Amino acid sequence: MAVYTEVTDEALAAFLTRYDIGRMVAFRGIAEGVENSNYALRTTAGDFILTLYEKRVDPADLPWFLGLMEHLAAGGLSCPLPVRDRGGQNLNELAGRTAAITTFLPGVWPRRVLVSHCEPLGAALAQLHLAGASFAPRRPNALGPGAWHGLLQTSHARADEVQAGLGPELAGILDAITAAWPAGLPAGQIHADLFPDNVFFLEGEISGLIDFYFACTDIYAYDVAICLNAWCFERDFSFNITKSMALLRGYTAHRLLSGAEAAALPVLAQGAAMRFLLTRLYDWLHTPAGALVTRKDPLDYYRRLRFHLQATDATAYGL
Amino acid sequence: MAVYTEVTDEALAAFLTRYDIGRMVAFRGIAEGVENSNYALRTTAGDFILTLYEKRVDPADLPWFLGLMEHLAAGGLSCPLPVRDRGGQNLNELAGRTAAITTFLPGVWPRRVLVSHCEPLGAALAQLHLAGASFAPRRPNALGPGAWHGLLQTSHARADEVQAGLGPELAGILDAITAAWPAGLPAGQIHADLFPDNVFFLEGEISGLIDFYFACTDIYAYDVAICLNAWCFERDFSFNITKSMALLRGYTAHRLLSGAEAAALPVLAQGAAMRFLLTRLYDWLHTPAGALVTRKDPLDYYRRLRFHLQATDATAYGL
Numbered sequence: 224m225a226v227y228t229e230v231t232d233e234a235l236a237a238f239l240t241r242y243d244i245g246r247m248v249a250f251r252g253i254a255e256g257v258e259n260s261n262y263a264l265r266t267t268a269g270d271f272i273l274t275l276y277e278k279r280v281d282p283a284d285l286p287w288f289l290g291l292m293e294h295l296a297a298g299g300l301s302c303p304l305p306v307r308d309r310g311g312q313n314l315n316e317l318a319g320r321t322a323a324i325t326t327f328l329p330g331v332w333p334r335r336v337l338v339s340h341c342e343p344l345g346a347a348l349a350q351l352h353l354a355g356a357s358f359a360p361r362r363p364n365a366l367g368p369g370a371w372h373g374l375l376q377t378s379h380a381r382a383d384e385v386q387a388g389l390g391p392e393l394a395g396i397l398d399a400i401t402a403a404w405p406a407g408l409p410a411g412q413i414h415a416d417l418f419p420d421n422v423f424f425l426e427g428e429i430s431g432l433i434d435f436y437f438a439c440t441d442i443y444a445y446d447v448a449i450c451l452n453a454w455c456f457e458r459d460f461s462f463n464i465t466k467s468m469a470l471l472r473g474y475t476a477h478r479l480l481s482g483a484e485a486a487a488l489p490v491l492a493q494g495a496a497m498r499f500l501l502t503r504l505y506d507w508l509h510t511p512a513g514a515l516v517t518r519k520d521p522l523d524y525y526r527r528l529r530f531h532l533q534a535t536d537a538t539a540y541g542l
Numbered sequence: 543m544a545v546y547t548e549v550t551d552e553a554l555a556a557f558l559t560r561y562d563i564g565r566m567v568a569f570r571g572i573a574e575g576v577e578n579s580n581y582a583l584r585t586t587a588g589d590f591i592l593t594l595y596e597k598r599v600d601p602a603d604l605p606w607f608l609g610l611m612e613h614l615a616a617g618g619l620s621c622p623l624p625v626r627d628r629g630g631q632n633l634n635e636l637a638g639r640t641a642a643i644t645t646f647l648p649g650v651w652p653r654r655v656l657v658s659h660c661e662p663l664g665a666a667l668a669q670l671h672l673a674g675a676s677f678a679p680r681r682p683n684a685l686g687p688g689a690w691h692g693l694l695q696t697s698h699a700r701a702d703e704v705q706a707g708l709g710p711e712l713a714g715i716l717d718a719i720t721a722a723w724p725a726g727l728p729a730g731q732i733h734a735d736l737f738p739d740n741v742f743f744l745e746g747e748i749s750g751l752i753d754f755y756f757a758c759t760d761i762y763a764y765d766v767a768i769c770l771n772a773w774c775f776e777r778d779f780s781f782n783i784t785k786s787m788a789l790l791r792g793y794t795a796h797r798l799l800s801g802a803e804a805a806a807l808p809v810l811a812q813g814a815a816m817r818f819l820l821t822r823l824y825d826w827l828h829t830p831a832g833a834l835v836t837r838k839d840p841l842d843y844y845r846r847l848r849f850h851l852q853a854t855d856a857t858a859y860g861l
Binding site for chain 2: 231232254255263328330331333423425
């Protein structure tokens with residue numbers, strides 16, 4: 224549900240004069256995405272998405288995100304291509320926010336993940352990693368392992384409101400994860416948030432990947448581990464190894480996982496579950512009542528974490 | 543912010559097989575409208591809006607609403623045209639809701655109303671009244687004067703939470719309005735909710751009227767009075783008579799107002815302000831904290847009502 228910033232039709236018309244994309248035909252707020260305000264924009268030149276970046280996105284990071292998207296699109300990945308204005312800028316100001324226009328991607332994100340989605344998803348993730356390898360600028364992962372202790376600290380005192388004993392339990396698990404965190408694994412540009420609502424499908428094929436605003440430079444296999452969390456659990460939080468095998472088959476068809484990467488999958492998957500658990504826990508405890516954002520239950524990721532904690536090696540994921 | 547019901551891609555694909563509108567290309571929730579769930583749907587045949595009717599709409603009224611839209615579109619009004627399935631039905635079930643597909647209208651609704659919007663708005667309202675005159679089925683106005691005492695009753699005890707003394711004050715005003723309510727004025731199909739977010743403009747011209755789910759059979763001039771409330775006040779609640787004159791000029795260019803209609807404008811405008819005040823008051827007092835709908839301040843309409851109460855005749859509106 225994401226239109227946080229209202230754009231007047233006059234401000235939009237003035238904004239569009241900067242770009243060479245024709246005249247406005249239609250403009251509707253999109254009820255998807257939780258971080259930014261997104262509008263479907265149609266002009267006489269075609270369809271676009273207008274994004275106004277809201278407070279969670281650091282404006283200093285935007286040139287990196289948009290540069291990565293341009294690089295990935297040039298490398299053949301189907302992702303939103305930022306549109307440059309007549310002066311060559313892909314970022315401008317609108318309604319007091321930094322804003323960008325990107326191309327519109329067809330497709331529908333899967334509300335219910337099927338096994339048949341998982342192999343193309345794995346393939347697209349590998350293609351993203353390969354296409355991003357030649358993008359030199361680096362962006363540290365602001366929500367990587369180094370941030371988790373601090374994140375837990377902000378929720379620790381009130382974590383009992385969610386589940387008795389949760390704070391101390393997570394602190395113990397977190398210590399074990401960070402102690403076991405692998406060093407030296409292949410790294411590069413990762414999406415870091417490739418959930419089903421960021422992946423469009425059209426007639427069984429992937430038609431686009433979106434929402435690169437958590438992308439960063441980190442371990443490739445960690446991105447795989449995020450997808451194992453996001454795509455391979457059922458609604459009852461049981462792990463579906465058929466989905467996991469399909470995902471890994473799709474991935475390794477394009478980029479092989481080394482022995483070290485495979486061996487690290489359990490701890491990487493634990494870390495990925497911990498990362499989403501911690502941000503959801505923070506949001507759960509800090510979102511004011513009446514806010515327009517639906518809070519997501521942090522325990523969804525506690526349950527995933529419990530699965531990964533009992534995984535002793537990559538065979539748990541069907542590798 | 544309106545996507546209350548999630549539609550799975552599989553359910554949507556199955557639903558679309560009923561219709562002869564090609565294959566799905568894109569599907570995005572729309573963050574507009576507060577009563578129903580709306581999705582922008584693109585197929586190989588073009589663009590459509592998919593609406594899932596939520597609890598505030600009585601399913602028994604839907605055939606009337608869709609019949610009116612078909613009739614108005616056939617009469618040349620630019621409004622959503624319900625798409626019939628292969629069996630001739632324009633209503634079907636999807637995700638546990640009654641659902642309809644309608645055509646997509648271009649344009650942008652004015653976030654800030656300018657004088658230049660008001661004459662075309664008035665003209666479109668008159669065209670709606672003229673085109674609807676040949677639509678025979680009647681639908682009583684469920685939110686007309688007969689409902690207002692009951693509505694106030696549901697909020698009366700807690701109206702003080704909004705403004706001290708508000709309940710008794712409104713009861714007194716309401717008695718005066720209903721006592722003075724005109725009988726025998728020309729009546730027919732009215733929109734009854736033609737606010738700026740229901741009117742699309744494209745390059746200064748009206749490109750479409752939407753959201754007919756409050757439409758009903760009532761006094762035409764009452765629809766004009768609703769528009770005076772919705773279009774002619776500034777953000778500081780001052781009345782802009784230049785806008786009102788433009789609106790009435792646009793309306794009367796297509797449908798003259800009789801002397802009796804003109805004379806009734808003040809009480810009709812009072813009634814219109816009362817109607818939105820009462821439903822907003824109800825929503826304000828009954829919307830649970832944390833709901834996804836933004837509550838609108840009922841006092842916005844108290845302030846409009848105060849203006850209309852000092853209007854002695856139609857000259858207050860520039861007529």
